[in-house]
Amino acid sequence: MNLKFIGTSSGKTSLNRFHSSILISTENYNLLIDAGDGISRALLSQNINFKEINGIIFTHLHPDHFSGLPALIVQMKMNDRNKPLDIFINHSLENVVKDSLLHSYLLPERMNFEIRYKTFRDNEQIKISKNFSVLARKNSHLRELEQYQSNYSAISFYSASLLFEADGKKIVYTSDIGSTEDLYLFKETVSDIYIMETTHLPISSLADSIQKLQAGKIIFTHYSDKDIPQLNEIMATLPDNLKGKAFLATDGKSFEI
Numbered sequence: 001m002n003l004k005f006i007g008t009s010s011g012k013t014s015l016n017r018f019h020s021s022i023l024i025s026t027e028n029y030n031l032l033i034d035a036g037d038g039i040s041r042a043l044l045s046q047n048i049n050f051k052e053i054n055g056i057i058f059t060h061l062h063p064d065h066f067s068g069l070p071a072l073i074v075q076m077k078m079n080d081r082n083k084p085l086d087i088f089i090n091h092s093l094e095n096v097v098k099d100s101l102l103h104s105y106l107l108p109e110r111m112n113f114e115i116r117y118k119t120f121r122d123n124e125q126i127k128i129s130k131n132f133s134v135l136a137r138k139n140s141h142l143r144e145l146e147q148y149q150s151n152y153s154a155i156s157f158y159s160a161s162l163l164f165e166a167d168g169k170k171i172v173y174t175s176d177i178g179s180t181e182d183l184y185l186f187k188e189t190v191s192d193i194y195i196m197e198t199t200h201l202p203i204s205s206l207a208d209s210i211q212k213l214q215a216g217k218i219i220f221t222h223y224s225d226k227d228i229p230q231l232n233e234i235m236a237t238l239p240d241n242l243k244g245k246a247f248l249a250t251d252g253k254s255f256e257i
């Protein structure tokens with residue numbers, strides 16, 4: 001199995017890095033996690049054929065994670081894709097995704113490939129392909145917005161952290177979180193790889209946080225350019241037991257698992 005960082009930037013657009021997205025490749029399935037603004041260019045820049053992607057899973061619908069989808073589907077169409085594309089999404093967000101494609105004039109009647117919506121409930125493990133599954137748990141990333149729920153009853157403030165299991169390996173991806181507590185949403189699991197966003201955590205606390213996590217490798221992502229010096233400083237001064245275990249992701253970096 002291979003993990004490739006397509007983009008590592010936070011919600012802040014950067015000239016040097018693309019927004020956060022990861023490609024997990026198993027023997028028979030290529031799953032893209034999130035498809036934010038600029039995803040088509042990000043994939044092109046890393047020589048990833050749009051047709052090779054079997055499915056896309058969304059953690060939440062902030063633009064740096066979601067708004068590249070209609071444009072990516074257009075690219076798939078223009079590149080003569082004909083195999084189906086799976087979209088994995090929390091059931092409460094399914095219609096938003098469907099509507100955003102329809103309102104981008106991506107009508108099923110005019111497509112050469114099928115988009116198959118595969119919805120999941122919170123805390124439900126679903127199968128992606130043979131020996132490849134995902135469990136999504138709601139985190140507190142959008143909790144602050146829930147106070148407005150009564151004004152916008154149609155909006156779902158669902159944001160997920162994900163636990164993947166593939167070929168006996170476990171990968172946790174926090175995606176965007178709300179607080180340090182969200183780091184322990186899968187605390188019963190010892191992961192082989194733990195991918196941690198850094199924007200919504202105090203950077204100075206990262207070394208402490210990862211001491212408490214049970215994981216083979218910890219990879220930081222979703223950081224803005226201005227945070228790079230501080231992150232490099234933290235990486236350089238990690239205690240001995242974490243050196244060689246914690247990494248800073250960069251665009252295009254791959255990890256073989």
Ligand SMILES: [Zn+2]
Pocket residue numbers: 010011020062064065176222
């Ligand atoms: Zn984000």
